[in-house]
Amino acid sequence: MNELNEISTEYGVDVCAIIYTPSDTSQPEVWPNMVGAQRVLERFKKMPETEQYKEMMNQESFMKQRITEANEKIKKIRKENHEKEMTHVMYQCMMGRGFEGLSLADINDLRWLAGKKIKEIQKRIESLKKAGHSTVAPPPEVEAPALAATAAPPPNVKAPTAATAPMEAREVVDVLTTDGTQMP
Numbered sequence: 001m002n003e004l005n006e007i008s009t010e011y012g013v014d015v016c017a018i019i020y021t022p023s024d025t026s027q028p029e030v031w032p033n034m035v036g037a038q039r040v041l042e043r044f045k046k047m048p049e050t051e052q053y054k055e056m057m058n059q060e061s062f063m064k065q066r067i068t069e070a071n072e073k074i075k076k077i078r079k080e081n082h083e084k085e086m087t088h089v090m091y092q093c094m095m096g097r098g099f100e101g102l103s104l105a106d107i108n109d110l111r112w113l114a115g116k117k118i119k120e121i122q123k124r125i126e127s128l129k130k131a132g133h134s135t136v137a138p139p140p141e142v143e144a145p146a147l148a149a150t151a152a153p154p155p156n157v158k159a160p161t162a163a164t165a166p167m168e169a170r171e172v173v174d175v176l177t178t179d180g181t182q183m184p
Contacts (some may be wrong), residue, residue: 001017001031003015004032005032015032016030016031016037018030019031044136046048087113090110
């Protein structure tokens with residue numbers, strides 16, 4: 001019966017259950033109570049027949065739906081974790097670690113991720129320019145906990161000037177993260 005309460009709460013739907021046990025000839029078990037079950041069943045019976053079948057779900061179809069949703073969630077989390085792992089590897093490579101031990105697929109993922117990060121940085125630079133900033137200076141240094149123990153801090157990066165922007169902008173791109181903080 002706890003599952004029914006979870007379903008009702010999680011999905012915001014009215015739920016009832018009437019459970020007959022084969023060995024027990026007495027009254028069935030009713031959830032949430034007799035009045036609540038009658039109310040849900042009356043609402044259900046008032047619906048057109050096509051709507052009744054559309055809304056109807058047996059335990060098997062419900063479990064299949066929950067499994068599908070869980071699998072989609074797992075797939076999404078795995079993708080996010082892989083991107084986080086590749087981001088960590090990318091920062092390690094920027095700090096001097098080579099590509100040793102990486103598979104071709106990982107290197108390809110790093111290429112994609114680096115391109116994505118560069119686009120994000122370019123968008124950030126453009127938004128700062130539109131906001132009236134004539135030069136784009138890196139934010140103050142912030143220590144990243146995951147990399148602090150394994151990587152040395154990068155050299156100080158100066159804000160690009162009009163004369164040196166093409167040359168120094170590359171240095172800024174190398175040390176900024178997506179949220180605008182500087183790599184340690």
